[in-house]
Structures are given as C-alpha cells and as structure tokens.
Amino acid sequence: xxxxxxxxxxxxxxxxxxxxxxxxxxxxxxxxxxxxxxxxxxxxxxxxxxxxxxxxxxxxxxxxxxxxxxxxxxxxxxxxxxxxxxxxxxxxxxxxxxxxxxxxxxxxxxxxxxxxxxxxxxxxxxxxxxxxxxxxxxxxxxxxxxxxxxxxxxxxxxxxxxxxxxxxxxxxxxxxxxxxxxxxxxxxxxxxxxxxxxxxxxxxxxxxxxxxxxxxxxxxxxxxxxxxxxxxxxxxxxxxxxxxxxxxxxxxxxxxxxxxxxxxxxxxxxxxxxxxxxxxx
Ligand SMILES: [Ca+2]
Numbered sequence: 001x002x003x004x005x006x007x008x009x010x011x012x013x014x015x016x017x018x019x020x021x022x023x024x025x026x027x028x029x030x031x032x033x034x035x036x037x038x039x040x041x042x043x044x045x046x047x048x049x050x051x052x053x054x055x056x057x058x059x060x061x062x063x064x065x066x067x068x069x070x071x072x073x074x075x076x077x078x079x080x081x082x083x084x085x086x087x088x089x090x091x092x093x094x095x096x097x098x099x100x101x102x103x104x105x106x107x108x109x110x111x112x113x114x115x116x117x118x119x120x121x122x123x124x125x126x127x128x129x130x131x132x133x134x135x136x137x138x139x140x141x142x143x144x145x146x147x148x149x150x151x152x153x154x155x156x157x158x159x160x161x162x163x164x165x166x167x168x169x170x171x172x173x174x175x176x177x178x179x180x181x182x183x184x185x186x187x188x189x190x191x192x193x194x195x196x197x198x199x200x201x202x203x204x205x206x207x208x209x210x211x212x213x214x215x216x217x218x219x220x221x222x223x224x225x226x227x228x229x230x231x232x233x234x235x236x237x238x239x240x241x242x243x244x245x246x247x248x249x250x251x252x253x254x255x256x257x258x259x260x261x262x263x264x265x266x267x268x269x270x271x272x273x274x275x276x277x278x279x280x281x
Pocket of ligand 1: 191192223224225260261262263264265
C-alpha cells in the first residue's frame with residue numbers, strides 16, 4: 001500500500017511538474033490560477049479540521065511551528081515580474097521565552113504582492129478549537145484593498161491594506177491545495193473548498209450553506225464527492241471548474257479520503273493524527 005501511494009505521488013509529481021523533493025504522502029492538488037483567482041475581488045473558503053492538537057505544543061522548539069496549509073496562490077518571480085503569493089495556514093506559536101512557555105495556535109493569511117509583504121489580518125487564536133472538529137474559514141477581499149476573514153461565519157477581522165494589491169495573474173501562476181513543498185506537518189483536512197469571483201457576504205458563505213451548490217460566482221468547488229482511482233492515481237472531479245479549458249479531473253498527490261464535513265473530505269497527510277495515535281495507546 002505504501003509503495004502504491006508512493007507511486008501515485010510520484011506519478012502526480014510527473015503530471016504536475018513539481019520537483020521531486022516534495023514529500024510523498026503530502027496531499028497536493030495543483031491548478032492553473034489565471035481565471036480562478038483575482039487580486040481585485042474574491043473569496044476563498046473551506047471547512048477545515050485540525051488533525052493536530054492546537055493546545056498540545058508544550059515544548060520550546062522555537063517561536064513558530066508550522067502545522068498546516070491548505071491554500072497557496074503562487075505567481076513565480078521572473079525577470080519581469082517580482083512574483084506574488086497568497087497563503088492560508090496554521091501554526092503553533094510560543095509566546096514566551098525559555099522557561100516561560102505559553103503555547104498558542106494561530107490562523108494566518110498572508111499576501112505577498114510584487115515581491116512585497118502586505119500587512120496581513122491579525123486573526124484570533126485557534127488554541128481553544130478541538131482537534132477532530134470541523135470549522136469554517138473564509139477570506140474575502142474587494143476593491144483590491146479591503147480584506148475580511150470569517151471563522152465559522154463570524155467576522156474575525158476586517159482590515160484595509162495600506163495600498164491596493166491589484167495586479168495581473170500570469171499564465172504560470174498556480175493555485176496549490178495542500179502544500180507544494182513541505183508536507184510532514186500538514187496535519188489538517190478540508191472539505192467544500194470554494195473559490196468565488198466575488199467577496200461573499202457572511203450569509204452567503206459556505207458556513208451557512210452545506211453542502212454547497214454551484215452558483216454563477218463559483219469559480220472552483222472541490223467537495224471530494226467524485227473521486228476516481230486510475231492506475232494507482234487518485235483523481236478528483238471538481239463540482240465546479242469555471243475554466244473552459246480546465247482539467248476535468250485533478251490528480252491528488254498523497255493524502256487520504258476521510259469522512260468530510262459532508263460526504264467525503266481530504267486529509268492532507270497519510271499519517272494517523274498524533275492526537276488519535278495518542279488515544280490508541
Ligand atoms: Ca465533501
């Protein structure tokens with residue numbers, strides 16, 4: 001089984017062109033970004049389940065320990081483009097110093113545009129969230145400047161970027177669900193991931209509408225209900241794929257299918273969650 005998974009992961013690497021130093025087992029889905037992502041206005045949202053204990057980091061192992069990422073937009077830097085990146089991720093953070101450790105879990109969203117880091121929303125801690133429970137996260141932006149983050153349908157942070165982030169999306173830009181590089185710590189699962197062309201109002205977010213149904217503003221909807229196995233490769237058909245020439249099915253490298261928020265979901269790692277492993281002993 002492990003060999004098959006490794007073969008599947010490597011096959012996906014060949015398909016997606018990701019370099020081979022990505023770790024087998026890491027769930028990763030890659031899509032062309034142009035047409036699915038716009039810096040002027042949009043919404044990214046998903047149900048997310050922690051497979052790590054957000055309260056559990058009691059050792060002093062540095063300031064910030066990255067634990068999960070489910071969304072990356074990446075426009076590579078070139079000779080004529082300084083590049084851009086947008087990420088949604090989670091990490092455990094030590095707020096204290098040696099001998100005085102106050103661990104906490106943080107949600108993080110970050111925009112890097114034209115090679116420059118844009119001040120990002122400061123989100124409430126996720127330290128009190130239970131592992132194994134689903135929570136909804138949504139990020140909206142409009143006018144290339146006003147950003148809002150919602151946790152479980154509630155506005156968690158609203159901010160205005162100091163400058164407008166509007167810029168073009170080059171053909172080489174990619175959306176990565178999961179993580180393209182580091183996988184060993186991606187202890188999260190997702191379901192009903194949706195990218196929209198508009199900054200959705202709170203009442204229109206997926207938190208209030210489960211399962212999601214397609215509407216004219218939906219650019220991508222991944223509900224993980226239509227999965228096909230072919231030649232040892234897991235392929236997911238998006239419920240919505242707005243790109244006319246977009247792939248009908250997307251290779252899923254690594255990860256594992258689990259009970260989702262509705263139907264099936266995708267865990268980002270093949271490993272048994274550490275909190276479940278602890279329970280089994
Ligand atoms: Ca699902």
